[in-house]
Amino acid sequence: MQAVPPGATIGILGGGQLGRMLALAAARLGYRCHIYAPEADPPAGAVAAQVTRADFTDRAALARFAASCAVVTYEFENIPVAPVAELAATVPVRPGIEALRITQDRLLEKRFCQQRGIATAPFRAVGSAAELDQAIAELGLPLVLKTRRMGYDGKGQAKIAKAEAAAAAFAALRSDELIAEGFIGFRRELSVVLARGADGRIVSWGPVQNIHRNHILWRTYAPARLDDRLRNDAERIAASLAEGLEYVGVLAVELFDCGDRLLVNEMAPRVHNSGHWTMDAAVTSQFEQHIRAICGLPLGSAERLCDAVMENLIGDEVKTWPALLAEPNAKLHLYGKAEARPGRKMGHVNRLYPLGQAPQL
Structure with missing residues (x-):
């Protein structure tokens, strides 16, 4: 693959904070970014060379967007596949369409893991109330009923603890494309963020541990304190999925982390909240690494320079910015969003510690 040279324009589908941080990383490498988003004044637009405001199904607008770009990427996975596939006929789209198709559908994602020999929670496809009853009979209770698409930060799902609650849960999700997952009593949630280059080389930042509040990621501890077996298993699983997707x-x-084994919960085909710590604590951030990969540049080192704890600033927590700036080991990142709403990610702070000295959970 021929590298995309600095000075070229990178197209980014989506204008949120991930697009913003991608555009900032791209600028440091000499690229311009063109943001494509349906909303007015997207956070990424403030740091981009160009913005197109149009729906993701507007094929004429997408064609004009494609004509301005040397390569296109996406900052979130809830984008219709068909128009992006048309886009890919005229300009390289990385990650590819197959990765987008699989990872935006929880059922396809679970089946893909099965094909790779990777364990997940037990699951069943649910398209009707009768199929939900059958899933309950086969998986037992409690279980979690989720929409196959569009769910994030706890949205689009319902925990069912009693059979008599099943009908209400099915009706509340208002979809006939659902997945029922057996409830997993896990010890902790981990994630692995990695990059795969066009040459197949994989570079990983290693497993981290995540803590959620109200279904939204609150803190990420880097690194996760794991024994070598679990650490190696986590790395192997993530690499296998990336290779299978030709990512x-x-x-x-x-x-x-279930103690004796690891189960895949889900994948995200993009830079990820649990990788934000890399902006200040790794040789190469996840954002720079993504730009390097999609442009066909050599991947950078993922060496960790220090330990870190990333904390999201949700809603009015962003108002604590003066105190955060006064912390000697804190690096503040704000997203430029005008309104602080409950549940809305407004920024994050990375607290940095010498290697091996981060707070323990």
Whole structure:
């Protein structure tokens, strides 16, 4: 693959904070970014060379967007596949369409893991109330009923603890494309963020541990304190999934640590919240690495320079910015969002510690 030279324009589908941080990383390498997003004043637009505001199904707007770009990537996976596939006929799209198709559908994702010989929670496809009853009979209770697409930060899912609650849960999700997953009593949640280059080389930042509040990631501890067996298993699983997808770019794999084994929870075909710590604590951040990968550049080192704890700033927590700036070991990153709403990620702070000296969970 011929490298995309600095000075070229990178197209980014989506204008949120991930697109913003990708555009900032691209600028440091000499690239311009063109943001394509349906909303007005997207956070990424403030740091990009160009912005197109249009729906993801607007084929004429997408064609004009493609004509301006040397390569296109996406900052989130909830984008219709068909128009992106048309885009890929005229400009390289990385990661590829197959990665987008599989990772935006929880059922396809679980089946893909099965094909790779990678364990997940037991699951069943659910398209009707009768199929939900059958899933309960086969998986037992409790279980989690989820929409196959569009769910994030706890949205689009319901825990069912009693059979009599099943009908209400099915009706509340308002979809006939659902997946039922057996409930997993895990010890902790881990994730592995890695990059795979166009040449197949994989570079990983290693497993980290994630803590959630109200279904939203609150803190990430880097590194996760694991024995060598679990650490190696986590790395192997993530690499296998990236290879199976013939992936180019940064991929995140979320895992449940069940003590004696790891189960894949889900994948994200993009830079990921649990990789934000790399901006200040690694030789190469996940954002720079993604730009390197999609442009066909050599991947950078993922060596960890120090330990880190990343904390998301949700809603009004962003108002603590003066105190955060006063912390000697804190690096503050704000996303430029005008309104602090409950549950909205407004920024994050990376607290840095000497190697081996981060707080223990």
